[in-house]
Amino acid sequence: MTTVLDRLNYALHHSMECDERVYLIGEDILDPYGGAFKVTRGLSTKFPTRVLTTPISEAAIVGVATGMALRGLIPVVEIMFGDFVTLVADQVINHASKFRWMYNDLVRVPVVIRTPMGGRRGYGPTHSQSLEKMFLGVPGLKVVAPNTLGDPAELLVASISENGPVMFVEHKLLYTRQLLERGKDDLQDFSVEQTGGAYPTFILRPTTGAQLTIACYGYNFELARTAALELIMEHEIFSEIVLFSQLSPFNLEPLFLSLEKTRKLVTVEEGTLSLGWGAEVTARAVEKMEGLRIRRVAALDLPIANAKSLEDKILPSVQEIVKSALFVLS
Amino acid sequence: MRYNVHVMADDIALYKTMLLIRRFEERLLTEFSTGKIGGTTHVYIGQEADAAGIFSVADPEDVVFSNHRCHGHFLAYGGEAYRLAAELMGKVTGLVGGRGGSQHIHWHNFYSNGIQGGIAPVATGMALAEKETNTGKIALVFIGDGTLGEGTLYESMNIAALWKLPLLFVLEDNHYAQTTPVEKAVAGTMSGRFAAFGIPVWERDTSDVLEVQAAAKDAMASVRSGAGPASLILHTHRFSAHSKGDDTRTREELERIHQFDPLTIHGKRLSSKACFKTESEVTDIINNAFDRANADPFPLLGTEN
Numbered sequence: 001m002t003t004v005l006d007r008l009n010y011a012l013h014h015s016m017e018c019d020e021r022v023y024l025i026g027e028d029i030l031d032p033y034g035g036a037f038k039v040t041r042g043l044s045t046k047f048p049t050r051v052l053t054t055p056i057s058e059a060a061i062v063g064v065a066t067g068m069a070l071r072g073l074i075p076v077v078e079i080m081f082g083d084f085v086t087l088v089a090d091q092v093i094n095h096a097s098k099f100r101w102m103y104n105d106l107v108r109v110p111v112v113i114r115t116p117m118g119g120r121r122g123y124g125p126t127h128s129q130s131l132e133k134m135f136l137g138v139p140g141l142k143v144v145a146p147n148t149l150g151d152p153a154e155l156l157v158a159s160i161s162e163n164g165p166v167m168f169v170e171h172k173l174l175y176t177r178q179l180l181e182r183g184k185d186d187l188q189d190f191s192v193e194q195t196g197g198a199y200p201t202f203i204l205r206p207t208t209g210a211q212l213t214i215a216c217y218g219y220n221f222e223l224a225r226t227a228a229l230e231l232i233m234e235h236e237i238f239s240e241i242v243l244f245s246q247l248s249p250f251n252l253e254p255l256f257l258s259l260e261k262t263r264k265l266v267t268v269e270e271g272t273l274s275l276g277w278g279a280e281v282t283a284r285a286v287e288k289m290e291g292l293r294i295r296r297v298a299a300l301d302l303p304i305a306n307a308k309s310l311e312d313k314i315l316p317s318v319q320e321i322v323k324s325a326l327f328v329l330s
Numbered sequence: 331m332r333y334n335v336h337v338m339a340d341d342i343a344l345y346k347t348m349l350l351i352r353r354f355e356e357r358l359l360t361e362f363s364t365g366k367i368g369g370t371t372h373v374y375i376g377q378e379a380d381a382a383g384i385f386s387v388a389d390p391e392d393v394v395f396s397n398h399r400c401h402g403h404f405l406a407y408g409g410e411a412y413r414l415a416a417e418l419m420g421k422v423t424g425l426v427g428g429r430g431g432s433q434h435i436h437w438h439n440f441y442s443n444g445i446q447g448g449i450a451p452v453a454t455g456m457a458l459a460e461k462e463t464n465t466g467k468i469a470l471v472f473i474g475d476g477t478l479g480e481g482t483l484y485e486s487m488n489i490a491a492l493w494k495l496p497l498l499f500v501l502e503d504n505h506y507a508q509t510t511p512v513e514k515a516v517a518g519t520m521s522g523r524f525a526a527f528g529i530p531v532w533e534r535d536t537s538d539v540l541e542v543q544a545a546a547k548d549a550m551a552s553v554r555s556g557a558g559p560a561s562l563i564l565h566t567h568r569f570s571a572h573s574k575g576d577d578t579r580t581r582e583e584l585e586r587i588h589q590f591d592p593l594t595i596h597g598k599r600l601s602s603k604a605c606f607k608t609e610s611e612v613t614d615i616i617n618n619a620f621d622r623a624n625a626d627p628f629p630l631l632g633t634e635n
Contacts, residue, residue, distance in 0.1 A: 023462075055492070060451040060485035067455020070441070071393065072463065075455075090482075094445045095452055103436040104427040 004152050005175040008039050008114075011156035012076065016047050019074065022160060025052040025065055026078030036080045037116050037175055058084045062091040062113060066165075069111045070099065076160060082117030082169065083129045096165040097140035108163040112156070118171040118219055118270055119315050124306035130270040130299070132169045133277050136248040142199075143248040145169040145218035148180045149192070149202050150245055158198035169247070171219030171270070186225050189232065190241070199246035201254040206232065210240035212325050213258040215281055216268040217244040220316065224268050227321035237325060247277060252284050259285060264328040265294045268321055273298035295324035341599050342608060344386055344539045348378035348592055349612045351402040354411055355570070357616050358401070358418060362574065366624060367418050371432040374402030376537075376569035379592035380502050381406035383542030384470070384562070387550060391439060393460060393469040395453040398433045400442035403472055407440050411615055416623035423626040439467070447473075447480025450499075454486045457497035457559070468496040468553045476507025478516050478523065487559070491527040494558035498549055499524065501561060504568035509578045524561040535565040537590040566590075 015022045024040055030053045034041030044051035054061050058079055065075035079085060085092075092113070099109050119128030135143055144159055144166055146152035152174075159166040182192050190204040204225075212231075216224040221243050231237040240262065242255045259265060265285060267278030278296035285292055297316045305311050355373035362368075374381065377399075385406035388394075396403040404414055409425075417424030418432055425435045433444035443449050453471035460467040477483055478501075490497045501520060505512050521531045532549040534541055542564060549562045567587040571577035577584075597605055 052493075055485070055488055057451075057485035057489065059482045060454065060489055063448065063451020063482060063486070064455035064458060064489060067395075067452040067457070067469075068459045068462075069455075070452070071456045071459035073459045090445060090448050091451065095443065095448055099436075099443075102426065102430050102434050103441075104425075104429050106426065106436055 002179050003175065004146060004148065004170075004177050004179065005037070005039060007151060007153040007179065008146070008156055008170065009041055011153035011160075012040065012043055013046065014153070015076070015157055015160045016043060016050060020050070021072065021074045023050045023052060023068065023073055023075045024078065025054060025061055025075050027054055027056055027061075027080050029053055029078055035078055037172065039114070039170070039175075040078060058087040059091050062088040062111070063095065065111045066091060066096040066099070066109060069096075069109045070107055074110045074160060076112045076114060079113060079115040081127050082115040082131055083126050085115060085131050085135070085167075088113070089134070092135065092141060092165065092167070093138055097138050100164055101140055109165055110160070110163055111165045112159045112162075112168055113165065114168045114170060116170045116172045118173060119304045119311055120173055122306060122308055122311065125303035128304040128311070132167065132247065133269070133271040133275065135167050136277060136280065138248070140164055141248065142166045142246065143169065144199055144246055145171070145244075146174065147218055147221045147243055147245065148174065148177050149221065149243060150194070150200055151179070155199060155245055169218060174219050177222070186229065189229065195254055201245065201251070202243040203254055203258060204241040204243065206238035206240065208238045210238050210258070210262050212237060212239040212264045212266065212329060213242060213255065213262045214239050214266045214268060214321065214325070215242045215244070215255055217247055217277070220268040220270055223316065223318050223321060227318045227325065230318065230322055231325055235326065237329060239325065250280060250284060252281060255281070255285070256288050259289060259292065263291050263293065265292060266297060266321060266324045266328060267294070268297045268316060270299055270315060272301045274301050293328040295328050297321050297324050341596070342604055344382050344543070345593070345596055345600055345605070346608045346612065347382040347386070347406050348539060348596065349608055350411065350615060351378045351381065351405050352593060353612050353616045354405060354414070355401060357620055359570070361620065368420070369431055370573045371418065372399040372573050373570045374399055376587070376591070377502060377504060377566045378402055379537050379539040379542050379596070380500070380564050380566055383539045384500060384546040386543050387547040388470065389467065392467050393439045393456045394441065394472075395449045395456065395469065396440065396442040396472045397446070397449060397474065397477070398444045399474070400433065400435060400472070404435060404437070404440060404442070409437050409440060411619035412622050413437065415619045416626055419623050420628060421623055421626040422629040423623065428629045446477050447482040450477070450483045450486035451489070454490045454495060454497055457490065457495040458493065461496055468498060468550065470498045470500055472500045472502065474501070474507065475503040475505065475512050475516060475520070476510075478520065479507070484523070487524065487527045487529060490559040491529050494556070496553050496556070497559040498553050499529070499559065499561040501563045503563065503565045505565075506568065506572065506579070508572040509576060520563050529558070530560050531563060532560065533563040537566060537592040537595055539592055539596050
């Protein structure tokens with residue numbers, strides 16, 4: 001049984017073993033603690049000089065990593081909670097992501113910024129958000145999110161091999177999730193195709209012709225899958241799920257191919273609704289083709305409450321996805 | 331760790347570097363009125379002793395991160411006036427093909443960016459990389475009195491000191507952050523900021539290039555010895571506006587600070603013949619640089635990376 005956490009930890013071990021230019025830098029990442037979510041566990045023991053624990057200085061951590069990258073090292077940053085990416089925004093937007101193009105392709109900036117996003121653990125307004133939408137469309141920056149269908153290790157190793165900065169968004173609830181096996185359990189009713197490249201898009205096709213397309217990434221694939229199964233069982237509605245590993249830059253061709261057939265789209269994300277990932281996906285879809293019906297499922301435009309009764313209502317749910325599917329098909 | 335192996339630049343060379351910066355910046359300002367240069371710029375006129383003194387004792391391989399006011403640093407570092415002029419004119423032959431312009435240049439181990447404070451952690455990471463890969467190079471980061479308001483600077487001081495990184499903070503205090511005088515922006519002392527992190531301070535209130543050079547030499551020797559970061563605080567005077575037309579200082583004040591003209595102070599050590607010859611050489615360099623750059627083509631937007 002392999003979890004997302006196991007694979008991420010493996011990827012870091014593998015990358016540090018294979019290339020001595022790879023460094024880890026972040027807060028509380030040393031053993032025995034091994035990071036707030038244990039992703040860096042064992043690494044400081046094995047590579048004591050290349051795992052750097054830092055003061056609580058997120059902006060400087062990313063800036064230091066950027067300087068290391070400009071001078072030939074390959075730093076992997078851990079930002080302890082994704083909520084703190086607001087603190088690194090200047091470093092990401094005005095430094096790391098800009099340098100290669102601004103300096104006329106004369107430099108390389110191989111920095112990976114790993115960070116856990118997402119709620120549903122009762123951490124309240126400043127430790128539960130999904131803020132990756134703020135970094136989508138930043139020129140020069142790639143945004144990647146693992147899921148339970150692809151191999152998170154392959155995604156992370158590929159990100160570490162990039163010549164430019166990557167924001168690697170790990171939903172907290174994914175860490176303990178098992179990787180799915182194709183043809184088993186939830187995937188029994190779907191055939192799975194994937195695009196080529198280091199950050200594949202997965203297309204899950206139902207056994208019967210799809211009436212609806214659900215687009216998602218990261219943890220929300222778990223919700224989308226559950227909703228798709230419920231739509232089959234209770235409504236005899238068959239959905240194709242398009243699951244992205246690379247969020248930005250946007251490459252939506254696999255989604256467009258699905259929409260050519262269904263013309264019905266539900267997007268699912270955990271960030272707030274307004275100006276989110278789904279909004280951009282929607283805009284690109286309607287620019288590309290006509291006759292679409294679309295509904296976006298996302299968090300309400302509110303801070304994420306601490307109380308579970310509130311948090312459950314604020315974040316997107318399986319029921320909301322089902323409801324949206326029925327709406328676009330009505 | 332090796333100490334710097336530079337031969338001390340002689341008096342004429344120091345004068346020539348300062349004059350090159352002065353004449354470059356003056357020419358640049360005139361080119362705005364001819365329409366050959368657009369946008370904005372931050373010239374180094376009045377502060378030339380800092381760059382000339384520092385780079386006369388730096389190693390040519392040292393890593394430099396400069397700021398919005400970077401032309402003087404670049405020219406003193408050994409950068410070519412022609413490539414800088416071409417960059418400012420937005421030409422394809424510019425240092426970064428016209429993509430960066432005045433504040434955003436890169437050549438060899440020299441980098442600049444236009445965000446106050448943001449460059450400090452980047453330079454800290456560069457120093458870390460040089461230390462980890464045992465290159466013997468040090469990193470220099472140029473900040474100003476205005477940068478003292480930015481939090482990332484203090485994060486960087488802390489990390490550089492904790493990890494004993496080979497980083498020299500060069501703080502050029504020209505007394506004004508754009509139009510805001512130091513008195514309205516900086517509490518406490520400048521040196522106290524570095525001292526709080528255990529970073530040694532070399533502080534000079536001078537526009538004499540020889541005094542800057544001596545202090546820079548000592549500060550860099552400290553950094554090169556492996557003792558960790560050091561700081562060089564240079565109180566100086568900016569004769570020109572912050573950028574182009576935004577000078578709110580009184581005429582009296584501008585007249586008063588011209589007594590600190592580094593060219594006059596150091597020029598007294600040279601014969602008039604040497605000064606004249608240097609002026610002629612610099613004029614040729616500047617004319618060639620701008621004429622050549624002017625004839626170059628503009629870049630086109632191609633397949634983006």
